[in-house]
Amino acid sequence: MLKGMKLRLYPTRKQEQQLIIMFGNDRFLWNILLAGINQRYKNNPSFKVPTNRQMDYLLVPLKAEYPFLKDSDSTSLQVVTQNLYQAWKNFFNDKTHKFGKPRFHSRKAAKQSYTGKSNVKVAAKRYVRLPKLGYVKTSSTESLKNCKVKRYTVQKEPTGKYYLSLQVEFENQELKPTGKVVGIDLGVHDLAITSDGIKYDKLQFKQLEKKARKWQSKYNRRLHGVTNIVESHNHDKHRLYDLDVQDFSNWQKARKNKAVYQAKIANQRKDILHKITTELVKNYDVIVLENLKSKNMMKNHNLANAISSNAWYMFKTMLAYKCNWYGKQLIVVDPKNTSRICSNCGKKNHNFDNLTQNQWLNIRNWTCPYCHKNHDRDINAAKNILNRGLKQTNIQLVKD
Numbered sequence: 001m002l003k004g005m006k007l008r009l010y011p012t013r014k015q016e017q018q019l020i021i022m023f024g025n026d027r028f029l030w031n032i033l034l035a036g037i038n039q040r041y042k043n044n045p046s047f048k049v050p051t052n053r054q055m056d057y058l059l060v061p062l063k064a065e066y067p068f069l070k071d072s073d074s075t076s077l078q079v080v081t082q083n084l085y086q087a088w089k090n091f092f093n094d095k096t097h098k099f100g101k102p103r104f105h106s107r108k109a110a111k112q113s114y115t116g117k118s119n120v121k122v123a124a125k126r127y128v129r130l131p132k133l134g135y136v137k138t139s140s141t142e143s144l145k146n147c148k149v150k151r152y153t154v155q156k157e158p159t160g161k162y163y164l165s166l167q168v169e170f171e172n173q174e175l176k177p178t179g180k181v182v183g184i185d186l187g188v189h190d191l192a193i194t195s196d197g198i199k200y201d202k203l204q205f206k207q208l209e210k211k212a213r214k215w216q217s218k219y220n221r222r223l224h225g226v227t228n229i230v231e232s233h234n235h236d237k238h239r240l241y242d243l244d245v246q247d248f249s250n251w252q253k254a255r256k257n258k259a260v261y262q263a264k265i266a267n268q269r270k271d272i273l274h275k276i277t278t279e280l281v282k283n284y285d286v287i288v289l290e291n292l293k294s295k296n297m298m299k300n301h302n303l304a305n306a307i308s309s310n311a312w313y314m315f316k317t318m319l320a321y322k323c324n325w326y327g328k329q330l331i332v333v334d335p336k337n338t339s340r341i342c343s344n345c346g347k348k349n350h351n352f353d354n355l356t357q358n359q360w361l362n363i364r365n366w367t368c369p370y371c372h373k374n375h376d377r378d379i380n381a382a383k384n385i386l387n388r389g390l391k392q393t394n395i396q397l398v399k400d
């Protein structure tokens with residue numbers, strides 16, 4: 001599904017300068033190609049206007065002749081050839097003469113713009129990353145989450161304001177209802193456990209994590225080393241050159257490798273979370289999670305790990321937007337006592353009241369003193385989470 005979107009852009013002075021160049025380049029390319037075609041058309045009326053592909057071949061020699069063209073997003077130059085070819089096609093195919101011959105573009109046009117086909121990425125909250133411009137401040141990037149940009153246009157309106165128009169592709173289709181509901185507990189030993197008893201392992205990438213740690217410590221060590229050299233060197237007034245930590249390649253190598261392994265871990269984590277969340281959204285109509293903010297997680301080492309790895313947060317975010325895409329429902333409930341209440345009879349097990357944190361976390365199974373049902377700790381919690389969520393929305397309560 002394609003959708004149009006418009007965001008305000010707030011370029012810096014430097015970026016404004018760059019934009020002037022890029023607007024100018026598109027205009028320059030259009031005009032120079034048009035002039036060439038006009039000339040040849042005049043010399044030979046049976047001359048066939050080159051297709052945009054044929055014009056794209058000219059981009060290489062043109063860039064060599066006019067190196068400033070390299071300052072543009074190269075896909076924007078291809079959009080120019082596309083538009084020019086389209087303009088000629090309209091002119092030739094137009095029986096009603098609605099379209100005139102393509103005209104030269106003026107630098108005095110009130111509206112300046114260029115269009116590219118590169119991927120525009122959300123770099124941070126309210127920042128997008130644009131080719132040749134880097135990070136540009138923008139209005140909200142919320143609406144851009146999880147969609148693919150097919151085409152973008154940067155334009156300066158006559159008011160002097162800058163805008164980014166986007167053509168984006170959404171993955172938006174409703175999935176068939178399954179009639180199934182699920183509660184999910186964040187596990188101590190696993191990533192997540194469902195009320196149906198499905199366990200998803202904690203995300204671990206031992207080999208990669210080992211390498212990332214290795215390069216992290218090399219990075220720290222080398223940074224420390226080069227900082228010492230730089231400081232001692234730059235304090236020695238007799239030396240001729242100032243040194244900077246950036247000048248040391250071994251440190252840079254460590255920085256790069258560290259980043260590579262960290263990115264690999266992050267990507268694999270993302271892939272797995274995508275698989276799990278897609279599976280959940282496909283299989284259930286209502287998904288209930290506990291609200292983690294109110295859960296005092298940092299006390300526990302394992303949970304602190306899970307949180308620090310950010311996996312659970314990502315898991316929740318993915319579920320939220322996928323439920324949205326596929327027409328499913330996500331409910332977030334208060335996590336209070338979900339592990340201590342019996343999901344069968346609904347009573348709280350007071351035998352747990354005086355346990356230490358560690359003793360409590362080591363309990364994997366327990367039997368309800370009231371209804372004598374035996375529980376897996378995490379599955380029971382997931383069932384309580386589910387019931388709490390269904391109660392909140394007046395959907396029928398599920399029991400064993």
Ligand SMILES: [Zn+2]
Nearest residue numbers: 342345368371
């Ligand atoms: Zn019970």
